Amino acid sequence: MVKNVLYKLKGLIAVYIIMGxxxxxxxxxxxxxxxxxxxxxxxxxxxxxxTDYIIIPLLLYAITTIACCILNYADNYPSTKIENRIYYNFKLLAIDKVSKINFLDYANYGTGKIIQIVENGSEAGKNILFGFFIEIFYSLVPGLLFSLIVLGTYSIRIMFVIGIGYVVIFIVSNLMLKKLYNIKEKVLIETEWTSNKYVRALMETMIFRVNRKYKQEKADIGKAYDEIIKSETKVVMIHEFFFAFFYLLVIFVKIIIIIMGIWKLNISLGKIVALVMLVDNIYSPISEFNIMYVKYNLDKVAYNRYVNFLSLKDDTNLFNGIELMEKPFKIKAVNFSAGYGRRDAVHNLSYEMEAGKKYAIVGKSGAGKSTFVKTLLGIIKGTKGNLFINESDISTINLDKYYQYISYVSQDAPIFDGTILENITMNKEYAQEEIWRVLDMVLLKEKIEGLDKKLDTNIGEKGIKLSGGEKQKLAIARVLLQDASVIILDEATASMDYLSEEKVLQNLFSEKKDSLILLITHRLKAIEFVDKIFLLENGEIREEGSFAQLIKNRSNFYELWNKHAEQQMK
Structure with a gap:
């Protein structure tokens, strides 16, 4: 992992260390x-x-001090690049991990917690690699080594005094480290928990407002912040105690040097001044190392949590397995069960779906509809039975290659910060006429033609705001441009009005008549024209058949349809 983070930085690091x-x-x-x-x-x-004696030492003194100033300025370039590149490389590693992580592990962590782990871990990783290891070779080791060499030419006794002082500092710093380690771990756990609640409070605006949860949520988060502040303050005070103790020790050593220099060693005034200055040169690296070592161990707490996240199991089928030799034309489940951990969310599913037909999955909330879809995408793994894509079990196929044949649209249709054109084409090349044709099919052509910049209008965070229904229409426009053989619409029309939904779906069915289309919806009006409906209850298929057949059976689906019709009448 460290090799990946330091990729392409070896040359710059070498230059930086030589400059130091x-x-x-x-x-x-x-x-x-x-x-x-x-x-x-x-x-x-x-x-x-x-003048005759001082000119050369003065010139050399000027050259060395000016060189220090120039180098101290110049090293800002490599240090800034190295430090920031390490930090952002750690963040890129996290994105790479999320792209292939086992879905169950990802779900168990939660978005807010992952964000905090990545932020803390990237910062800690940067501090460990740059602020500790690289910095040791950049300044601490050279500064200490050169100072000791010069000091040895002045007085061995004073070196002994400095050595005793270092032992004292080392003992104090290690005692301090044990205390700080426990506090830091507590802070990290509190921060991750708070971040999870904070992200939820920011994202679930409507739910929190309507259920009047903000007051309690704010109180809970505020209480957690109080604990974090209290712990962080303890960390700072313990740190500052070490600094105060260290500087007192340095002052004490300087006084001893002056006394020894005058009464015991009988050395020149210049050497006494040099010795006092060298004490700072020697003790500063020692002090910095101890502080850095303490920080290094504290950062390891956050870094290890980040490493644990990166070490989570990957989805082994994402980039490995059998590559489908042709587009999926048939999906078949045989006594197939799947779920989360030890609990199956869908049980003994047996069904067949094929290209050129339209299907729908319906059921009450918690019936297993979302899990059903995730099994088709290979995200949730089977626990028993088989799920075949063409003739291959989904557990054996290369999912990344499989996804090139799939278009998936969720209820929260993602809109990216960019132009309308970029959001529709996803950086692929399409003729303008084709783009306007699909926009007409999703009932967005007239709206976009009325905009000043038309397809070049910026949307997303920095552009015009689209309604929920318009976002879903735009997402379906993407599907119409894509050449997918399996199209999954997971509540993808839930924010449209009924007339728009019917028109958009009819256009989609007509345009993609050779594809396997699967609707997951609670709006039963949308499924009247599909070829087969699967009714899920408690993770099992209770009924299946065409709309007309299920109504004629007057069973579970019939009851669900009547309730839906009554709600629409109201």
């Missing part, structure tokens, strides 16, 4: 030359001689 190496070297050398300047100024009494 040179920058740290220049920084340490500038301290050395600064020390020589101070020693020259303090030791030479004759001012006339100072």
């Amino acid at each position: 190496l040179v920058s740290q070297l220049m920084n340490v050398l500038s301290i050395v030359y600064f020390q020589r300047i101070i020693d020259i100024l303090s030791e030479i009494k004759n001012k006339a001689d100072i």
Whole structure:
């Protein structure tokens, strides 16, 4: 996974690390030359001689400090590109995962939780790869190494004092880490739970308003935010305690160096100044490493949750299996059951459907209609029996290749941010005459011709707003342009008025008379003209037959039809 994230970044990372190496070297050398300047100024009494001795150290000091400034500015280019590319590569990996994840695992997580896991995990992954590992080789190791080499030439005793200080810092940081780890995990769990509720509150506007749920939902989310804020504050305070403790320790070490330099080591003023500056150069990497190490371990909590998500089982049939050698012309189920986990949602289904005919699935809410459709798409897997596409069991076929023959339209017909033309053609090439013809068939031609930019009118988030029925018409226009042999309309006309629905469906049936068309609907008026109806109850097919046959039987479908007719009369 890390290899995928760092793809094409190896060269830029190498340049960035080399820039850091040179920058740290220049920084340490500038301290050395600064020390020589101070020693020259303090030791030479004759001012006339100072110029002769100081010119070269001063020039070298200027070169090294200016080089540091230039490098510190220049490294913003590779660092920004690397940091952002790592972050967005993690997000792209999540999209790739969602494109092939086992549907049941995806459904168990929920959209809001997945969004938060991906956001937290991508940020944590960026911090781990860039903010920890790359940064160690960019600044910490070179800075510490060069500073220790120079310090060793000044005083071994002071190196020993610094080493003791580091041991103290290491012990304190590890004690702090255990406390922070538990708090961070709690924050992540709370954030994911809250995100799920937050997304639901934003998306289910009508339901929440009508059922007056916003007040309670806001209170629940607010309470969760209070807990998150409390935990985040604890994390910050513990972090800041470490910084305060560290700086006190550095001040203490500097005082010891000054005392030892004057009374014990008898070294020059310049070297004392250099030693004090080098302490910052040595302890800053040590401090940064400990802080980074603590953050690294905290980020691992979010990162591991992200990795666990990426490790969920893929749909093994999505890109593997038998490729259909011809378009699906027959679908047959034999005692087929399927469901979610241990629970079957459809039971012992036996039916046949073939190209050139129209079918409908009806039933009360919870009867198993949506699961029925998901089994046809291979999203929900069978637990027993067989479901054949042509002569191949659906569990053995390559679903990605199978989908090229299928057009599927749901009740929430997706409209993408772009032009009407882009939404209809989905970036495929069609003649203008053909596009206007299908728009006429879905009763949108007149509306679009009345727009200033016509097919180039922007719709979606940044453009004109379409009604629910118009969105569904646009989605069916896509189907009319596509060459699908299986067309599934899952409540795809539910937002249209009855006259529009009847006209659009009649045009679809006529245009796609060679395709297998399946309607899933609760509006029974739409199914009078299909060849066969399947009535589902509790996940089983209770009745099947033509509309006329089922009405004549005066059984379950007849009762459902009468109730529907009564509701329409009201």
